[in-house]
Amino acid sequence: MSRWDVPDHPVIVACERTGYPPGMEPKAYTCPICGEECETVYLNFVREPVGCDVCLTAKDVYDYYEEE
Numbered sequence: 001m002s003r004w005d006v007p008d009h010p011v012i013v014a015c016e017r018t019g020y021p022p023g024m025e026p027k028a029y030t031c032p033i034c035g036e037e038c039e040t041v042y043l044n045f046v047r048e049p050v051g052c053d054v055c056l057t058a059k060d061v062y063d064y065y066e067e068e
């Protein structure tokens, strides 16, 4: 047991868990709606996020009105 064994030090724990010290983790860019990692976030006309390429689907306008 050396004096360097401090197993519960939060920096050590974070390094072992993520490979990075706290605050140095690569930022995860995720959809604000569904939380998935995504390529594109879509905004409405007031620039509020409405979804992303993962959780949004496009629909033919005719189908939107005419499908049950």
Ligand SMILES: [Zn+2]
Pocket: 031, 032, 033, 034, 035, 036, 038, 051, 052, 053, 054, 055, 056
């Ligand atoms: Zn999404």
